[in-house]
Amino acid sequence: MGQITLTAVRKSFGEVDVIPSIDLRIEEGEFVVFVGPSGCGKSTLLRLIAGLEDLTSGHITIDGTDATDLPPAKRGLAMVFQSYALYPHMTVRKNIMFPLKMAGMDLAAATKRADEAAKVLNLTNYMERKPGQLSGGQRQRVAIGRAIVREPKAFLFDEPLSNLDAALRVNMRQEITELHQELKTTMIYVTHDQVEAMTMADKIVVLNAGRIEQVGSPLVLYDNPANTFVAGFIGSPKMNLITGAEAAKMGATTIGVRPEHLEIVESGGWTGVVGLSEHLGSDTFLKVATDAVGTINVRAGGEIKLRHGDAVRLSPQAGKVHRFGADGKSMA
Amino acid sequence: MARKSSTTAKVVVTLAAWTVGLLIFFPILWTILMSFHTEGDAIKQPWDMLTSPWTLESYAEVQTRSNYALHFYNSVVISLGSTVLALIIGIPSAWAMAFVPGPKTKDLLMWMLSTKMMPAVGVLIPMYLGFRNLHLLDSLTGLVAVMTLISLPIVIWMLYTYFKEIPGEILEAARMDGANLRSEIIYVLTPMALPGIASTMLLNVILAWNETFWTLQLTTHNAAPLTQFIASYSSPEGLFYAKLSAASTMAIAPILIMGWFSQKQLVRGLTFGAVK
Amino acid sequence: MATQQSRIAARFMVAPSVGLLFVWMIVPLVTTIYFSFLIYNQLHPERQGWAGFDNYYYFLTDRSFLIAIWNSVVLVMGVLIITVIGGVLLALLMNLPFWGQGVVRVLVIAPFFVMPTVSALVWKNMFMNPVNGMFAHIAKGLGLQPYDFLGHAPMASIIGIVAWEWLPFATLILLTALQSLDSEQQEAAEMDGASWFSRFIYLTVPHLTRAITVVILIQTIFLLSIYAEIAVTTNGGPGTASTTITYLVALRSLYDNDVGGASAGGIIAVILANIVAIFVMRMIGKNLDA
Numbered sequence: 001m002g003q004i005t006l007t008a009v010r011k012s013f014g015e016v017d018v019i020p021s022i023d024l025r026i027e028e029g030e031f032v033v034f035v036g037p038s039g040c041g042k043s044t045l046l047r048l049i050a051g052l053e054d055l056t057s058g059h060i061t062i063d064g065t066d067a068t069d070l071p072p073a074k075r076g077l078a079m080v081f082q083s084y085a086l087y088p089h090m091t092v093r094k095n096i097m098f099p100l101k102m103a104g105m106d107l108a109a110a111t112k113r114a115d116e117a118a119k120v121l122n123l124t125n126y127m128e129r130k131p132g133q134l135s136g137g138q139r140q141r142v143a144i145g146r147a148i149v150r151e152p153k154a155f156l157f158d159e160p161l162s163n164l165d166a167a168l169r170v171n172m173r174q175e176i177t178e179l180h181q182e183l184k185t186t187m188i189y190v191t192h193d194q195v196e197a198m199t200m201a202d203k204i205v206v207l208n209a210g211r212i213e214q215v216g217s218p219l220v221l222y223d224n225p226a227n228t229f230v231a232g233f234i235g236s237p238k239m240n241l242i243t244g245a246e247a248a249k250m251g252a253t254t255i256g257v258r259p260e261h262l263e264i265v266e267s268g269g270w271t272g273v274v275g276l277s278e279h280l281g282s283d284t285f286l287k288v289a290t291d292a293v294g295t296i297n298v299r300a301g302g303e304i305k306l307r308h309g310d311a312v313r314l315s316p317q318a319g320k321v322h323r324f325g326a327d328g329k330s331m332a
Numbered sequence: 333m334a335r336k337s338s339t340t341a342k343v344v345v346t347l348a349a350w351t352v353g354l355l356i357f358f359p360i361l362w363t364i365l366m367s368f369h370t371e372g373d374a375i376k377q378p379w380d381m382l383t384s385p386w387t388l389e390s391y392a393e394v395q396t397r398s399n400y401a402l403h404f405y406n407s408v409v410i411s412l413g414s415t416v417l418a419l420i421i422g423i424p425s426a427w428a429m430a431f432v433p434g435p436k437t438k439d440l441l442m443w444m445l446s447t448k449m450m451p452a453v454g455v456l457i458p459m460y461l462g463f464r465n466l467h468l469l470d471s472l473t474g475l476v477a478v479m480t481l482i483s484l485p486i487v488i489w490m491l492y493t494y495f496k497e498i499p500g501e502i503l504e505a506a507r508m509d510g511a512n513l514r515s516e517i518i519y520v521l522t523p524m525a526l527p528g529i530a531s532t533m534l535l536n537v538i539l540a541w542n543e544t545f546w547t548l549q550l551t552t553h554n555a556a557p558l559t560q561f562i563a564s565y566s567s568p569e570g571l572f573y574a575k576l577s578a579a580s581t582m583a584i585a586p587i588l589i590m591g592w593f594s595q596k597q598l599v600r601g602l603t604f605g606a607v608k
Numbered sequence: 609m610a611t612q613q614s615r616i617a618a619r620f621m622v623a624p625s626v627g628l629l630f631v632w633m634i635v636p637l638v639t640t641i642y643f644s645f646l647i648y649n650q651l652h653p654e655r656q657g658w659a660g661f662d663n664y665y666y667f668l669t670d671r672s673f674l675i676a677i678w679n680s681v682v683l684v685m686g687v688l689i690i691t692v693i694g695g696v697l698l699a700l701l702m703n704l705p706f707w708g709q710g711v712v713r714v715l716v717i718a719p720f721f722v723m724p725t726v727s728a729l730v731w732k733n734m735f736m737n738p739v740n741g742m743f744a745h746i747a748k749g750l751g752l753q754p755y756d757f758l759g760h761a762p763m764a765s766i767i768g769i770v771a772w773e774w775l776p777f778a779t780l781i782l783l784t785a786l787q788s789l790d791s792e793q794q795e796a797a798e799m800d801g802a803s804w805f806s807r808f809i810y811l812t813v814p815h816l817t818r819a820i821t822v823v824i825l826i827q828t829i830f831l832l833s834i835y836a837e838i839a840v841t842t843n844g845g846p847g848t849a850s851t852t853i854t855y856l857v858a859l860r861s862l863y864d865n866d867v868g869g870a871s872a873g874g875i876i877a878v879i880l881a882n883i884v885a886i887f888v889m890r891m892i893g894k895n896l897d898a
Contacts, residue, residue, distance in 0.1 A: 052504050071613060073510040085505035089523045098519070102510035146509065346706035352698065353715035356775070360718055362742070363730050421628065424621035432618035440626065447633050449829050449885060453857040454878035455636035457643060457871050460861065462636075481632045484625055513617055542723040544836035549862070562725040563840050573733060580726040591721035592714055595780060 001063060002153040002186030003028045004049065009058035011044055011210075018044055019210040021058070026154075026188065026203075031180050034190045035197040036207035036233070042190045043158055045207070049188065050156050051075050062153060073102070078147035079156040082163065084139045086131040086146075092118075093127040096145045103150070110149075117145040120179075137168050144179070154186035161196065173200060194234055198222070206230050228328045231256045237285065239322075240296040246270075252323035252331055259285070259299035261320035264306075269315030272296075274306050288312060360584070367391065367577035390574035391582070398561070400579065407557035407583075409472055410547070411540040414479035415533055418487040421480075423529070426491035427517065431500060441492065444485045452545045463550055472555045478546050483536050490535065490597070494528025495521075531597040534590055541587050558583040637878070643871035650865040663872035672848045672856060677880075679763060680852040684831045686767035687774060691827065692820060694771075695778030702779070703786045713783075720776040724836040731769045732758060732841045762842045762850035769837055774830075778823045785819030786812070828888055832881055853877050 004026040011019040019041045026032050034042040047053045049060060051072035059068050067075050078099075087095050096117060100110035118124045121141040131139055140160060147155055157176070161169045177200050180187050191197060197204050198218045206213040206221065206229070214226040218234075225231035231239050239256045247255045263269075272290030284304040289295050298314060306312055323331040354361075368386045394400050429437050459478070460469075468474030498521070506520045522529070547559045556564075562576075562583055647659045667673060698716065702709065719727065735742045736757035744754035757765040789812065797807050833854050838844055844851035844859065851859070857877045860870035 050508060052507065072504075072507045073512065077508070079505070079508045081501045081505060083499065083501055085499065085501040087502060087506075087520060087524075098506075098511075099509035102515060146505075150509070342706055345701070345704045346708065349701055349704075349706050349712050350708065352701065353712035356772070357715035357718055359727075359730050359735065359772070360722060362734060363726075366734065421625050425625040428618035428621040432614050434615075434618075440622070444625070444629055447629050449881070450633065450637070451833050451854065451874075451877050451881045453833070453854050453861065454874040454881075455640055456858060456861045457867060457874060458636040458639035461867075462639075481628060484629055488625060513614075538721060542721070544724045545833065548725075548836060548839065549858075559723050559725050559836070562723070562729060563836065576729060576733060580730060584722045584726055587721045587723070588718060591717065595713075595717060 001028060002026075003063050004154060004186070004188075005059075005061045006049070007059045007061070009045075009048060009060065010056045011041075011048060011053065012056045017210065019048075022210075022212060024205065024212065024215070026186060029184050029186055031177075031187045031189065031200060031202045033197040033201035033204050034188065034207055035192065035194055035204055036213075038192060039209075040207040041210040042192075042207050044210075046079075046156055046158055046188060046190050050077055050079050076150075076153045077156055078150045078152035078154075079158065080140075080143045080147050080160050082159040084131075084143040084160075084163075086139055086142055088131050091128050091130055092123060092134070092142050092145075095131070095142055096123075096149055099146060099150045113149050114145075117148045120148070120182075121145050136164050137172060140164070140172060144176075148179075148183070152185070154188060157187065157189040159191055160189075161191070161193075176200065195236060198234065204234075206233060224330065225256075225322065226330050228254055228256070228324050231322060231324070231330075237297045237299065240293075241324075242293045242296070244293075246293050247323075250321065250323055253326045254324040254328070256322040256324065257296075257316040257320060259297040261317045262296070262298045262314045263317060264298070264300065264304070265313045265315045267313065269313045271311065271313055274308055274310045274312055277304075277307050279303060286312070288314060290314070360588075363577045364581050365577075366574055367581045369574055371572065371574045390578040394575050394578045394582075397575075400561070400582065403556055403558050403561040404582070406472065406551075406555055407541055407559070410475050410479055410555075410557050411537045413472075413476040414483050414540050415487070415536040417476065417480040418483040418536060419491075419529065419533065422484060422487040422491055423517075426488050426495050427521065429488075430492050430495035430498075431503065441489065444488060448482065448485045456549060459546075460549060469550060470552045470555050475547065475550055475555055475557075478550065479540050479543065482543075482546070483540060486539070487532055487536055490532040491525075491528065494525055494532070497528075498524050531594065534594040535597040538587055538590055538594060640871045640874050643867055644875050646868045646871075648867040648871075650867060659868055663868045664876065667869060667872045667876060672851060675848045676851050676853045676856040679848075679850060680832065680854070682763055683767060683770070683834065683852055684828055686763075687771045687831055688824060688827060690767070690771040691774050691778040692823060694775050695782045695823065696816065696820070698775070698779040699782035699786050702783055716779055717776045719772055720774070720780075722773070724773065724834075725840055727773050728769055728837040728840040731765075731772070736765060758842055759846065762846065766837055766841065766850055769841070770831065770834060773837075774827060778827070781823050782816060782819050785816055789815055825888055828884065829881075832884065853880060 006022055006024040009019065009022045009024075010017070022045065034045060036042050044053065048055055051067070051070060051074075055068055059066055061067060062075060062077075087098065090098065093111075093114060096114045097110050100113060105113075115124070115127075118127055121144060123138070123141055123145060126134060126138060126142075131142065134142065143160070160176075161172055164172060173196060176187075176189075180200075189196075189200060201218055203215065204218055204221055205215050208229050213233075214221060214230045216224075221230060221234045225234060225239075228241060232241055235258055237259050239258045240262075241254055241256045243254050247253060270290045270292045272288040274286055275289050275295070276285075276287040278285040281303065282301075284300045284302070284306075286298040286300070286304070286306060287295060288298055296314070325331050365382065367390055368388065369384060370387055370389050429441065463469045463474050466474075468477075502524070503516055503520060506516045511519065541557075542559070544559045544563075547557050548563055551557065551560050562579060644663050645659055645661075647657045647662075702712065702716070706712075722730075733741065737744060739754070741754075743757070747754045755761075757768075793811060794807060797811060802810070834852065835854055835858060838850055838852065838855045839858075842850045844855050848856075854877060857870065857873040860866065860873050864870055
C-alpha cells in the first residue's frame with residue numbers, strides 16, 4: 001500500500017510549463033522528501049499527487065491503479081497543509097472525526113479511532129477546544145491527527161513546519177520521523193529546508209524549475225551530487241564551488257569542496273586572509289579570501305583561534321573534491 | 333497616540349459633536365415625539381406640544397383607519413422574501429466566483445454591478461405594461477421577483493468579498509477529507525461564512541425595505557408595502573401630523589434598529605468593497 | 609485550485625444569476641427601445657406605425673427637457689457638495705476623542721435608514737410647512753414671516769432633504785477611511801516637524817481622496833435616480849421647477865399614455881446616465897486604482 005508512480009507528468013499554467021516532465025517512483029513505506037528553492041514546483045507536484053490540481057498530461061498510478069482522473073477524496077491520500085487548514089468552527093474532536101464522518105463511519109467507531117489518534121499525538125486533553133485556542137504545535141498535531149484517522153495509503157506534507165519557531169521545529173521534526181517509524185506508511189514531504197530533508201528522508205528528490213535534478217538517499221546526495229545545483233543545495237554551509245585555474249588543474253570546469261572538508265595546513269595549499277570568523281564553541285566558521293580560489297567558507301571542529309585579518313593556509317581533504325564538467329554535471 | 337488630549341479640548345469636542353449629532357437626528361426625534369400626542373396637540377407650538385399629555389391614541393387611529401398591519405406585513409414579505417431568494421441564487425454564484433475564478437470573473441462581477449446602475453425609468457414602461465398584462469401589478473409575487481433581481485448584484489458582490497476571506501486551503505482540506513461539493517458547502521463553507529451571510533442579509537433587508545421606486549410604481553393597495561402606504565399620506569386630509577408621525581415611527585423603527593447593527597456591512601456593501 | 613470538475617460545477621452555479629440578470633437587463637431595455645420607435649398611444653390605439661426618431665425629437669425639443677436636465681445637474685451637484693464637505697468635516701469631528709462616541713455615531717447615521725417617503729413627508733409637513741411646520745413656528749417666534757420652502761424654493765428644499773438623507777452615508781464612509789489612517793505615518797511626520805495643518809494637507813487629504821472618490825461615484829449613481837422625494841413633496845412643481853430627468857420620464861411613462869414618447873424619454877435617460885457614469889468614472893477612475 002502506498003506505492004505511487006508518476007509517468008511523464010506535465011503541468012502548465014497557461015503558457016508556462018511549471019513542470020515539463022517528471023518520472024518518479026515512490027515505494028511503499030518510503031519517506032520521500034521533495035526539496036528545492038522557492039518556485040521549483042515541489043508544492044505543485046504534491047498537489048498533483050493529491051488531486052487538488054489537474055495534470056496537463058501524464059499519469060499518476062497509486063498501488064497500480066490509474067488515479068489520474070480521480071478526485072482527491074477517492075485517492076485514499078491524506079494531506080497536512082502548511083497553514084494546517086483546521087476547521088475553525090469545529091472542536092479538535094470534530095476536526096479529527098470529520099474525514100470519518102465523510103466516509104460514513106458510525107459515530108462509535110469514529111470516536112474510538114479519533115481517541116486513539118489523539119492519544120498517539122498527546123491531544124487527549126484538548127479534544128473539546130477549538131483551533132483558535134491552541135498553540136502552533138498543537139494545531140499541527142491536530143492536522144496530523146486528522147490525516148492519521150483516515151488510515152491513508154500515503155501522507156502528504158506541504159511544508160508543515162514553516163510556521164513554527166526554531167525550537168518547536170526541531171521537536172516536531174523528530175515527532176514526524178517517529179510517527180513514520182511507527183506507522184510505516186508512505187510519506188511524501190515537501191520542504192525548502194535541506195536540513196529537514198537530510199534528517200528525515202529515506203529518499204530525497206531535488207527539484208529545480210520543475211525538473212528533477214537528482215533522486216537518492218541523503219548520504220548519496222551528500223557524497224555524490226550529480227551536478228553543481230545539487231552540490232550547492234545540499235549541505236550547510238553551502239559547498240564551495242570553484243572555477244578557473246584551480247579547477248582546470250584537476251581537469252574540470254568547476255570543482256567543489258565542502259567547508260567541512262577543508263583543512264588548515266602549515267604549508268602548501270591555498271593561502272588567504274580571514275574575513276569573518278564565527279565561533280560557536282562546538283565549531284568555528286571562517287570566511288577566507290584566498291588568492292587562488294576566491295572567497296571560500298571553512299568549517300572546523302572545536303575552537304580555532306583565528307580572527308579577522310589573520311593569514312591562513314587551506315587544503316582540501318583527499319578524495320573529497322568533486323569535479324564538474326562544463327555542463328554542470330558530475331565527472332565522477 | 334498615547335498622549336493625553338487636554339480635557340478642555342475633549343469637552344469642547346464633546347459639546348460640538350453632540351450638538352451636531354442631535355441636530356441631524358432631530359427630525360427623527362421630533363417625529364417620534366409627535367407620534368405620542370393627539371392630532372390637536374401635535375400642531376401646537378413645539379413647547380406646548382411637549383407639555384401636553386402623551387397618548388397612544390394616534391397609533392390606534394392609524395391602525396383602525398387603514399390596514400397598517402397589512403402594509404407592514406407586505407414590507408416584511410417583500411424584504412425578507414427577496415433577500416432569501418437572492419441568497420439562494422447568490423450563494424452558489426459567489427462560491428463559484430470566489431473559489432474557482434476564471435479570467436472573466438472580475439468582468440462578470442463588474443457587469444453584475446453595472447446592472448444596478450441602469451436607471452429604472454429606462455425600463456419602467458415595459459415592466460409596467462408587462463406586469464399589467466401578466467396580472468402581476470399590485471401583487472406580492474411580482475414585487476418580490478423584481479426586488480430579488482435588483483438585490484442580486486449587491487448580494488452576490490458582498491458574499492463574494494466575504495467568501496474571498498475564507499482561506500482556500502480549508503476547503504481543500506475538506507476535499508482531501510473526502511467531502512463532495514455538497515458536503516463542502518454545508519459543513520465547512522456555510523458555517524465559516526455565516527457571519528458574512530448574516531451581514532449580507534441584514535444589509536439587503538434594509539435596502540429592500542426602503543426601496544422607493546419599484547414599490548411605488550408597481551403597487552397600489554394589496555401588495556403595497558410601507559413605502560407606498562406612507563407616500564399616500566402626501567395629500568393631506570385635514571389634521572394628520574400625529575398620525576403621520578405614528579405611521580412613520582412604526583415604519584422606520586425596525587430599520588433603525590437593524591441599521592444600528594449593520595454599519596460595517598453598509599460601508600462594505602455600498603462602496604462595493606472599495607472601502608473596508 | 610481549479611480542477612476540471614470544480615470548473616464545470618462553478619459554471620452551473622453561476623449560470624442562474626447570470627441568466628436572470630441578463631434577461632432582466634436586456635429584455636425590458638430592448639422592449640423600451642422598440643417602443644421608442646413606434647407610434648403607440650394608449651388613448652388612440654388606432655394610430656399605429658413606425659415613428660422613426662420622431663419621439664426622440666419631440667422629447668428633446670420639449671421645453672421641459674432642458675429644465676429637467678438642469679434640475680438634475682443642480683440636484684446632484686448640490687447634494688454632492690453638501691455631503692462631501694459636510695461629510696469630511698463631520699468625519700474629522702467624530703474621529704476626535706470625546707465622550708459618547710458610540711451614541712453620536714448612531715445619531716448621525718440614522719437618517720440614512722429612514723425610508724425616503726418618510727423623510728420627505730416629515731420634512732415637508734413638520735418642518736417646511738408654512739403654517740404648522742417647525743420652521744414656521746421658529747420664524748413666528750422671531751417675529752419673521754414664515755417662508756414657503758417647497759413653494760418658493762423647491763429645488764433648494766429638495767436638495768436639503770436629500771442631503772440630510774445622504775450625509776450619514778458620506779460621513780460613515782469617510783470616517784471609516786479616516787480610522788484606517790496609518791498612525792505611525794502621522795507620528796513620523798510629527799517627528800519630522802510637520803504642523804497639524806501640513807499633516808492634514810499632505811497625509812490625511814490624499815488618503816481621504818480615495819474614499820471621497822468612492823462617495824462621489826456611488827452617490828452620483830443613486831442621486832440621478834431620486835424619485836420618491838420629488839413625488840411626495842412637490843410633484844415636480846411648481847410647474848417644472850423641481851422636475852428632474854428621472855421624474856420627467858417617470859411622469860410621462862405613467863400618466864401621459866404616450867408610450868412611444870415616454871419610451872424615447874426612458875432611453876434618453878439611460879444614455880445620459882451612461883454618459884455621466886463613464887465621465888465620472890474616467891475623471892475619478894484614476895484615483896481609485898492608485
